[in-house]
Amino acid sequence: MTGTRSTRQRDVIAQVLGRAPGPLAVAEVFERAQDDLPGLGIATVYRTLKLLTEQGRIHPVTLDGETLYEAAGKGHHHHFSCNQCGRVFTLHTCPVTLPSGTVYPGGFVVEAHEVTLYGQCPECAAG
The missing domain is CATH 3.30.1490 (Dna Ligase; domain 1)
Known part of the structure; x- marks a missing residue:
């Protein structure tokens, strides 16, 4: 996997979360990101969500025991x-x-x- 492809995956997944009306489950992120990245794998989504969380671009939300993800910077909500x-x-x-x-x-x-x-x-x- 090249650095360019990895950056594209990060950007697409961050954009999916930025456009969402609320936090998304991993499966929802995967499904929505496939529109722009048809060959995307679920393992790549998990790795990218972990990386974006570490970078502070997104953050996890635990709801009813499930971890969802949303874009960072939304302020108090x-x-x-x-x-x-x-x-x-x-x-x-x-x-x-x-x-x-x-x-x-x-x-x-x-x-x-x-x-x-x-x-x-x-x-x-x-x-």
């Missing part, structure tokens, strides 16, 4: 998981007012938080 279609969306508003440094009952000092809301996405709710 949360997720909505549709119980019907299974898609995960990025929410750009925070439903929780809990600043870093807050002391939660019991002496827990908050450093950060993640929230995932569950329900039906607009498309499934309308259908």
